[in-house]
Amino acid sequence: MGRLLKLREAHKTDAPATCSVLWAHDGSHLATSCASDTEVLIHDLSAPPPGRSGSNAGSSPVVLRHHKEGVTAIALGPMAGPLASGSFDHSVKLYNFPVGSFQGNVTRFTLPIKSLAFNKSGSLLAAAGDDDGIKLISTIDLTISRVLKGHRGSVTGLSFDPKHDYLASIDSFGTVIYWELSTGKQLHTLKSIAPNYNSDSSVLNTLSWRPDGEMLAVPGLRNDVVMYDRDTGEKLFNLRGDHEKSVCSFCWSPNGKYLATSGLDKQVLIWDVDLKQDIERQKFEERICGLSWKPVGNSLAVIDVVGRFGIWDNPVPVSMKSPTEGVVLNEPHPLFEDEDEEVLGKGISCYSGSLDDSIEKGSGDFSPISRKRVKKRGPSFDEGEEVLQEIDSRKRRKESENKRGDGGIRERAVRMQDAFQVGFTPPQQGKRRFLCYNLLGCVTSLENDGFSHVEVDFHDTGRGPRVPSMTDYFGFTMAALNEKGCVLANPCKGEKNMSTLMYRPFGSWANNSEWSMRFELEEVKVVALGKNWVAAVTSHNFLRIFTESGLQMHILSVNGPVVAAAGSGDLLAVVNHASDCLSSGDQVLEIKVFNINEATQTISGRLPLTPCSHLTWLGFSEDGRLGSFDSKGNLRVYSDQFGGSWLPVFSADKARKSEDENYWIVGFNATKLFCIVCKSPESYPSVMPKPVLTILEFSSPLASSDLGADEVENEFMMTNLQLSEIRKKIKDMEAFGLDVTALDDEAFSLEVKLDRCILKLIASCCHSDRLVRATELARLLSTQKSLKGAITIVTASKLPILQEKFSTILEERMLDDLKTPEPIPTGRSNGKTAYSVQPPVRLSPMMEKSPDLNNRTPNTIKPQIKSSPATETLKLVKARSSTPENLAQGEDISKERELGSKLEKLATFVKGKGNATSEVTGKDVSSSATGNVKPELKIPINPFARVKKVT
Amino acid sequence: MAGQTDHSLSIFSAAEVEFIAEDEMIEIVPNIRMDALNLLCGDFGPFLPQIPCTVPLWLAVALKKRGKCSIRTPDWMSVEKLTQVLEAERESPREFQPLPFHYVEISRLLLDHAHDDIPEVYMVRSLIEDIRNVRFHKVESGLETISGRTHAVKLKNLSAMEVNVVRPFMARVLQAFYKHDSPEMVQQADTSASKRPQVVDRGPRVSLSCVTC
Numbered sequence A: 001m002g003r004l005l006k007l008r009e010a011h012k013t014d015a016p017a018t019c020s021v022l023w024a025h026d027g028s029h030l031a032t033s034c035a036s037d038t039e040v041l042i043h044d045l046s047a048p049p050p051g052r053s054g055s056n057a058g059s060s061p062v063v064l065r066h067h068k069e070g071v072t073a074i075a076l077g078p079m080a081g082p083l084a085s086g087s088f089d090h091s092v093k094l095y096n097f098p099v100g101s102f103q104g105n106v107t108r109f110t111l112p113i114k115s116l117a118f119n120k121s122g123s124l125l126a127a128a129g130d131d132d133g134i135k136l137i138s139t140i141d142l143t144i145s146r147v148l149k150g151h152r153g154s155v156t157g158l159s160f161d162p163k164h165d166y167l168a169s170i171d172s173f174g175t176v177i178y179w180e181l182s183t184g185k186q187l188h189t190l191k192s193i194a195p196n197y198n199s200d201s202s203v204l205n206t207l208s209w210r211p212d213g214e215m216l217a218v219p220g221l222r223n224d225v226v227m228y229d230r231d232t233g234e235k236l237f238n239l240r241g242d243h244e245k246s247v248c249s250f251c252w253s254p255n256g257k258y259l260a261t262s263g264l265d266k267q268v269l270i271w272d273v274d275l276k277q278d279i280e281r282q283k284f285e286e287r288i289c290g291l292s293w294k295p296v297g298n299s300l301a302v303i304d305v306v307g308r309f310g311i312w313d314n315p316v317p318v319s320m321k322s323p324t325e326g327v328v329l330n331e332p333h334p335l336f337e338d339e340d341e342e343v344l345g346k347g348i349s350c351y352s353g354s355l356d357d358s359i360e361k362g363s364g365d366f367s368p369i370s371r372k373r374v375k376k377r378g379p380s381f382d383e384g385e386e387v388l389q390e391i392d393s394r395k396r397r398k399e400s401e402n403k404r405g406d407g408g409i410r411e412r413a414v415r416m417q418d419a420f421q422v423g424f425t426p427p428q429q430g431k432r433r434f435l436c437y438n439l440l441g442c443v444t445s446l447e448n449d450g451f452s453h454v455e456v457d458f459h460d461t462g463r464g465p466r467v468p469s470m471t472d473y474f475g476f477t478m479a480a481l482n483e484k485g486c487v488l489a490n491p492c493k494g495e496k497n498m499s500t501l502m503y504r505p506f507g508s509w510a511n512n513s514e515w516s517m518r519f520e521l522e523e524v525k526v527v528a529l530g531k532n533w534v535a536a537v538t539s540h541n542f543l544r545i546f547t548e549s550g551l552q553m554h555i556l557s558v559n560g561p562v563v564a565a566a567g568s569g570d571l572l573a574v575v576n577h578a579s580d581c582l583s584s585g586d587q588v589l590e591i592k593v594f595n596i597n598e599a600t601q602t603i604s605g606r607l608p609l610t611p612c613s614h615l616t617w618l619g620f621s622e623d624g625r626l627g628s629f630d631s632k633g634n635l636r637v638y639s640d641q642f643g644g645s646w647l648p649v650f651s652a653d654k655a656r657k658s659e660d661e662n663y664w665i666v667g668f669n670a671t672k673l674f675c676i677v678c679k680s681p682e683s684y685p686s687v688m689p690k691p692v693l694t695i696l697e698f699s700s701p702l703a704s705s706d707l708g709a710d711e712v713e714n715e716f717m718m719t720n721l722q723l724s725e726i727r728k729k730i731k732d733m734e735a736f737g738l739d740v741t742a743l744d745d746e747a748f749s750l751e752v753k754l755d756r757c758i759l760k761l762i763a764s765c766c767h768s769d770r771l772v773r774a775t776e777l778a779r780l781l782s783t784q785k786s787l788k789g790a791i792t793i794v795t796a797s798k799l800p801i802l803q804e805k806f807s808t809i810l811e812e813r814m815l816d817d818l819k820t821p822e823p824i825p826t827g828r829s830n831g832k833t834a835y836s837v838q839p840p841v842r843l844s845p846m847m848e849k850s851p852d853l854n855n856r857t858p859n860t861i862k863p864q865i866k867s868s869p870a871t872e873t874l875k876l877v878k879a880r881s882s883t884p885e886n887l888a889q890g891e892d893i894s895k896e897r898e899l900g901s902k903l904e905k906l907a908t909f910v911k912g913k914g915n916a917t918s919e920v921t922g923k924d925v926s927s928s929a930t931g932n933v934k935p936e937l938k939i940p941i942n943p944f945a946r947v948k949k950v951t
Numbered sequence B: 001m002a003g004q005t006d007h008s009l010s011i012f013s014a015a016e017v018e019f020i021a022e023d024e025m026i027e028i029v030p031n032i033r034m035d036a037l038n039l040l041c042g043d044f045g046p047f048l049p050q051i052p053c054t055v056p057l058w059l060a061v062a063l064k065k066r067g068k069c070s071i072r073t074p075d076w077m078s079v080e081k082l083t084q085v086l087e088a089e090r091e092s093p094r095e096f097q098p099l100p101f102h103y104v105e106i107s108r109l110l111l112d113h114a115h116d117d118i119p120e121v122y123m124v125r126s127l128i129e130d131i132r133n134v135r136f137h138k139v140e141s142g143l144e145t146i147s148g149r150t151h152a153v154k155l156k157n158l159s160a161m162e163v164n165v166v167r168p169f170m171a172r173v174l175q176a177f178y179k180h181d182s183p184e185m186v187q188q189a190d191t192s193a194s195k196r197p198q199v200v201d202r203g204p205r206v207s208l209s210c211v212t213c
Helices: A339-346 A348-358 A367-376 A385-412 A710-735 A741-767 A771-780 A784-796 A800-819 A823-829 A845-849 A851-856 A861-865 A869-880 A884-898 A901-913 A925-932 A943-950 B014-021 B057-065 B079-091 B103-113 B121-144 B160-192
Strands: A019-023 A029-034 A040-044 A062-064 A071-076 A083-087 A091-095 A102-108 A113-118 A124-129 A134-138 A143-148 A155-160 A166-171 A176-180 A186-190 A215-219 A224-229 A235-240 A247-252 A258-263 A267-272 A277-283 A288-293 A299-304 A308-313 A433-437 A441-448 A451-458 A470-472 A478-481 A485-490 A499-505 A515-519 A524-530 A533-538 A542-547 A552-557 A562-568 A571-579 A588-595 A600-607 A615-620 A626-630 A634-639 A645-651 A661-668 A672-679 A694-697 B025-030 B037-039 B042-044 B053-056 B069-071
Touching: A019 A071, A019 A299, A029 A071, A029 A299, A029 A308, A040 A083, A083 A113, A083 A124, A091 A113, A102 A124, A102 A134, A124 A155, A124 A166, A134 A166, A176 A215, A215 A247, A224 A247, A247 A288, A258 A288, A267 A299, A441 A478, A478 A524, A485 A524, A485 A533, A499 A524, A499 A533, A524 A571, A533 A562, A533 A571, A562 A615, A571 A600, A571 A615, A571 A626, A615 A661, A634 A661, A634 A710, A645 A710, A710 A741, A741 A771, A741 A784, A771 A784, A771 A800, A784 A800, B014 B103, B014 B160, B025 B057, B042 B053, B053 B057, B057 B069, B057 B103, B079 B121, B103 B121, B103 B160, B121 B160
Parallel strands: A019 A288, A071 A113, A113 A155, A433 A478, A524 A562
Antiparallel strands: A019 A029, A029 A040, A040 A062, A071 A083, A083 A091, A091 A102, A113 A124, A124 A134, A134 A143, A155 A166, A166 A176, A176 A186, A215 A224, A224 A235, A247 A258, A258 A267, A267 A277, A288 A299, A299 A308, A433 A441, A441 A451, A451 A470, A478 A485, A485 A499, A499 A515, A524 A533, A533 A542, A542 A552, A562 A571, A571 A588, A588 A600, A615 A626, A626 A634, A634 A645, A661 A672, A672 A694, B025 B053, B025 B069, B037 B042
């Protein structure tokens, strides 16, 4: 719209001052105010004199002269709610709207008021200014329900969350605070995210929730508007474009699809928020400081700093969706009552917009009508059929709104995420950026006069080769790096610049061993690098694999558009879209892991993500485990447990120390995550200064249990996981006949660590009286020493029952040890010497499941443990007391009975070993158990038990 | 500059104080991969590129000289913190702001050897110099208030280098006062012939540039 909008003078000002404009909820009236004028004006637009072209030509406005000094802020309640005004005279007043009669003073401040806001239901009014604290005033009885203190400067903007959970406020320093309305606490404090106007009182910072409450718009520091997440306060995206100076005011369209912004550069821009694109603009003579969308229609009211206002019709081009489409109008009155006058009068342009859209197909026969109406304007047209049509169309509109209800969500939801290169940062004007950053080094690029300089740096300057920087005429945007070389690729830009893949080895015996490939009509999407191979996935869904010297080895097809790829050693992981996003906004991703050298596929399946998040990182740890990281900050690691599954091992929400930290992951190892911590507005690191890695411990997303020992429980989980990984590795290496002594040592030290952890858990179980769980934990202990430790713990906490139980377990364990020497020779005869090195370890139930471990000691472990006199003890114990634990053990016993003759044989074997067995039979049970075993066993037998049994 | 000029009076030379300060711990970011160092004073490392770890200052400087690490500037050495400290020092003429005991030596070592790791190095350098001057001035002006009846001086938050400079002088002054005071005290006791305990006669503790935190 090229023509200049005509503005009409409303307030007289000598100097530029902040002015505000508001629409009545039905679009019939406009309220304006000005900081250098004591009057508030209510312009009635419903009775425009005929012949005037703009709808901004109303009769003489209602003037409210109640303030003694300039009016700085006005706010309007929902429906025909009250109008509130705040002024330099420190008072807040309420008026009936649109009549304009004075209702009363709401509150007084000690300093000027700068901002006002009603919540969506109109029950609360927030007022703030230069005073220390935001006052929340209940509009029903005009009492102050809460004072929120926390801003250091004067509060210039307030906005209630439409869902009524939060209040957002901004001060003149540019600090935004999210307040929780139910508690009055500060949820997030985002410091200095908006321009600092502390020295310039003519500009007031504002902020505004999107009508659906999902995001908060705040003016940014780079002549943009930045959107922040509703709950986390994280930066979502920004609208940056043609504003040459800071944005000073903005307003969401009623449906939240468009945003009107005005800048200090005297421009007003209309944005399509979903496309993040400005769609319309208008330049004004003076800076526009107030904007307001018409609640019903495609018009925008603007007011400039000299107190002139105007109405911009059709700021959103008619070809696009109406700014009010999709709004659920909460109208208090039924359609047929008093709406004819109000709504029919003004709704013209809005209906034309929404009509065109709401009637899906045959909009042809409706458009003339709307055009006719545009020509007619105003309520002068005769009633009758027009009204009927109007009502009819409204009904249809409502229907289509309902239909669109779910569609709207889908539209808002995440799109299928684009392909990304692991470890890259988005380009920034004039700044160096990472093409690839991993634990080894980084590839950086700086664009300069049309071509870029690409540098390769290794973190370990002692070992990595020095790579000369190169000038890049292709415009590389993707890179992958390992010890031997780096691969670079660029997307195609237009027809001239084809997509190119280039590989640079860092050391080679031959000169000129750098190579490049060009792709016609095909675009490289992601690249990956491994041991002696280079992989690239292209827009044709081809996975191309080259050797290190540039030989084209394999071309495979990928199932869908690629998302990311990562390589390490022989393994290549490729993630692609399996289908379109779910309606809930979840990405549907699929992962495949290939072993390039063996030409096999090792993993294939869906890649799990946190709901509504997208993949941000994919990679292998140094020991070859695959991990994925999503935008909600969760790290998942692939494990062979349960037939191959992804275990969540880290959550940024839990680990985060302060709200404004973002974790940009670089890599992980068995127990830790390596990441770069970025302060909140930034979500990725910059090249200078050199980022420093932070190490974070893994933590499982455990439920909060009744033990109150979350850390120990977490350690227990993690150590168990680690142990199972190591056991798997031992098994793999044994299969190849390799030496596993070092790994065995590692496994042993892990077992010790696990035991320590279990002991702590037993202690906390004893504290909180979880005896069954304590017994179960005791069974998981792997060494006798720690079992004895456990007995000491329960003795100290005076739990004789547990003591008894643990002693029984220990007895079983010792008997088991007595027998273990037996199977070892058979193990040796198999030629697997490694077993002899291994300590006699009782396996936790989880371990026992793995088939190899059962094979290892084919007929020893489980059945024979209890085939000893200890079982008899158990039976007797069971007979005496019938607690549930004992019953549970009784099941085991019945199983053992089935083992029949085998057990008898073993019993004789044990008897043969024990020297005092023959005398034992008639004796007390507990002593019979001890009599069979070595004398040292007498030590742990607890005194309580004995006393109990004697009595 | 009572004691500052005459270094022969100090117990330690500046270099010696610096040597002591080198045992302070500091965070470095190595750019090499190296196993843990098992030293007499403790185990440090293992060193992994780009992952920060804490080592004694002497080790940090040694590694820095070989280009094996970058030193992370301590929190108190940021321009923001130093400006605050300087302001506070200027505002309170009788108090010293809490700074690390070896702040003079640490900042000197870092400015000498790791100036490329310090953001806004010139600003930091001049701020530290200012702070040092303000504090020395405070010490000196405080010394003037020592009178004949002073027997002890309480100084809080004084740093190693500052103490080192003034201690010998101060001790001698107090000693001298004490020596010259004693006959007078004896005389007093004779003339008044009172049996007051001597403690009362001992001068009050003058708190010179004293702090009560």
